[in-house]
Amino acid sequence: MCGIVGYVGERQALPIVLSGLKRLEYRGYDSAGVAAFDQSNGTVHLKIKRAEGRLDNLLKVLKEDPIKGTSSIGHTRWATHGRPSEKNAHPHRYKDVVIVHNGIIENYISLREELVKHGHTFLSETDTEIVAHLLQRAIDQEKDFEKACQKVVNKLKGAFALAVLWAKAPNKLFVAKQHCPMVLGLGKDEQFIASDIPALLDYTKDFIFLEDGEMAFVEPTKVVVKKFDGEIVRRKSHRVDWSLAAAEKEGFDHFMLKEIYEQPRVLRDTFRGRIQSKFDGVQFETFKMSDAEAKKLKSLFLLGCGTAWHASLVGKYWIESFAKLHVDVDLASEFRYRDPVVFKNSLAVAISQSGETADTLAAISEAMKLKLKPLAITNAVESSIARKTKSVIYTHAGPEISVASTKCFMAQLGVLALFSVYLASKRGTQNKKWVSKILTDLAEVPEKISEVLKLNDHIRNIAKKYKDYRQYFYLGRGLSFPMALEGALKLKEIAYINTQAYPAGEMKHGPIALISEDWPIVCVAPQDKIYGKAISNFEEVKARGGKLISIGTEGDTELRNRSDEWIGLPKIREEFSPFLTAVALQLFSYHMSVLNGCDVDKPKNLAKSVTVE
């Protein structure tokens, strides 16, 4: 995710802002920039410097042409709109207004069109630049900076944290928060602002946390917090005694746990602007297909590795069921070595959080050679796979630091669910009522995930009882089979425990020979159309001495009574159960890893991005 740091006071601002940005480097970014007002010779002179890539590149630019000033804002960008480049890096400026922004302005297209009608032209591809234009226009109309800021934040839809400097009041910072973090750091005759606490811990321990729908006007000796409707908010400051390492993890013990807890937000970001406001359809900013093209589609290949392959298996189920389109799911590492039969008018979709996985890149290249139309679903703007396909739907998970993928998997499921509804409505395989109902149900998923997260302590207690077992079976049927695969992979990866995942109905065809008291069985069995069959399969293994740890639907006494351990998840539309079972499985693996003394975030032998074949 992008990082914001700002300062107003008496000291030179640049070293403070740059050291704050450095503290946020661990989160990942693709470009950086700073702006400051130099008031040293009695005039106000605004300077902006930006650079693509690492902060070191920005430092080189600043070395050649230094900036002075006692008020400054800075930014590290993780591209969402527009590729990573100097031109798209923040800060963005329009006349007297300079701005940095985190998040996604959902209605930026309509706001941009409105500005174009008034003769505005833009220098970047970002949604941020339009906010600078809107603000300057509002200042010209209102003749009052604070009123103009209030007017503009009320026009913006989506998720944003903004920090703004204005040349006519260079010692005043404006910040606003809506669904993206923003904190104010308090000092004596100086103030700091940042998207994240670690950026400021070298300078202050006293923070005011803005809430959604709040903005603040920050001057060296004064901080005024207001709601977006202008009402003044009296907010107490908090003393934060976290170490830097704890602050980077926002108080969580590991990045993996932090990322598991981020999933409701990640899904909301992934749905934002894509589920149309009246739940009447799906749109993607970067991918379009006409109804005629969608109807002509003959088949689709989903290509990915590891966790992305598991997401693809869920995607196949959704696309075939909703859009009535044949889907092949291929392990990317195998695809190019087989001779697939391809049909005219078919799509190949590469799924990869990093966008750099060598096998997936090779698979999509092979698909393109076979004249399949390419599409990428990835979390990394301008990654190799995105550049190769030129046609992309981005997941909006933000940078994932833990090697084991959790929130990126969730975002992949989110995009695949949207994509399957998109195809269904374009192909006319489902009616409007169905589309509206399924999108309403999808929009409720983040809230249900928050409910699953409340089971964390319960899941940890189960893990405590089972931490010493060295082998596990994971069983599921239908949509729960890919989830069994994903749960089993997570336990292997981070707890180094042997796991076998099977469709529950397969056990009797061989693997049941292994069942004994030494192999606990994780049963993934939410109440769906194949649930009854799954229960019979679980009975078969229980009868042979297996211990059942079941992940099911709350209120299901039938499975609960047969199980040794029970994790009851909230009721959800049955097709969307993977969103919830994933979270329970992630938490179980996480606690097993911690309890076995493993390095959760950096498991041995694994890399975050696998760029070799």
Ligand code: M6R
């Ligand atoms: O970056 P990608 O999504 O292409 O990575 C694919 C796999 O390497 C990845 O999912 C791997 O299995 C993870 N370690 C899963 O936690």
